[in-house]
Amino acid sequence: MKVTLNIRRFNPEKDEKPYRKDYEIDVPETFRILDCLDKVKWDIDGELAYRRSCSHGICGSDAMMINGKNMLACQVLVKDFKKKYITIDPIPSLPVIKDLIVNMDSFFKKYEVVKPYLISKEQPPVKERLQSQADRELIDEAVNCILCGACSASCPSLWSNENYLGPAAMLKAYRFIFDSRDDAADERLDIVDTTDGLWRCHTIFNCVEVCPKEINLTWHISQMKKKCAMREL
Amino acid sequence: MSTNSFKFAGGRNSGAKNWYMQRITGILLVVVLIGHYILMHATPESGHTYKAVMDRLHQPAWKVIDMAFVTLGLWHGLNGLWNVIRDYEMKPIMTTVLYTVLVLIALVFWFIGLNTILSF
Secondary structure, eight states, rough: EEEEEEEEEEEEEEEEOEEEEEEEEEOTTOHHHHHHHHHHIIIOOOTOOOOOSSSSSSEEEETEETEEEEETTTBBBBOOOOSSSEEEETTTTTTTTTTTTEOOOHHHHHHHHHHOOOOOOOOOOSOOOOOOOOHHHHHTTTTGOOOOTTTTTGGGHHOOTTSSSSHHHHHHHHHHHTTTOSSOOHHHHHHHHTTTTTGGGGOOOOHHHTTTTTOOOHHHHHHHHHHHHHHOO | OOOOOOOOOOOOOOHHHHHHHHHHHHHHHHHHHHHHIIIIIIOOOOOSHHHHHHHHHSSSHHHHHHHHHHHHHHHHHHHHHHHHEEETTHHHHHHHHHHHHHHHHHHHHHHHHHHHHHHH
């Protein structure tokens, strides 16, 4: 099957500004977009740069904008696209290092702000910290985040205000705020209940549409808004 | 925007307070607005002449309702505008300037509104 990849290229050492380049390849329809990129890199243009690691939708390193929508290149097949002219761009709102590779420093700085680790005042138990099934259900979706950045890079609130924590960091805050084993919910709520936190989310749902793990991020953010509102009563 | 210049401002102000007030004022405004429409648009028999309006404005209850209308409308509208402004990244000095402008607008219009209502 003939497929044309229209890729946004930019090498800061050579190019003054980004440009687009077409690559026509012949691949089976069961090829993933990541396989297509591999084919381009290995057979046509070795200079093409993109991130990949596990290639199975777990590491989250190959998030990119394919046909205008953020997704994981390893999770979509060529046959998923009607037109075989496929545009590929780096995920928006983050500085491009080269081609499809973006600098994710600010993404991870935001992630660190919400204290993405268990804070427990209890002594560590001998075996493990137990949790009821009902308690675990509260964080069932939130723990699935693979930190690919597709959600935050698709958020218009974040496009207009870079200081907004964004859906990914917010989801991580939820993951610990609603974890029965964690004792720092108030500390984290104080962090997200700020101008650049929860209240910049205007329920646009872009994050929900692009999440490769099908996490309903807006719902999780709304639960924290409710919790913050209840605290004020 | 793609500069990687993220800086977490934090802050002591809870956004939840403004969120609550926006909704409370919104609900109250709907109630007052429905009353306003019934009185001014749906029931001509309630009197729309200069004299009828003057008579109403002389009653303390109407003054309270109108003052509430002015206060709620200004708070709801300007807080909404403030929220829109905060959606954009800007230098702290710009944020302070815009906040001051909004507070001044609120005070000026509140004063004009109350002065008009209380002068009858």
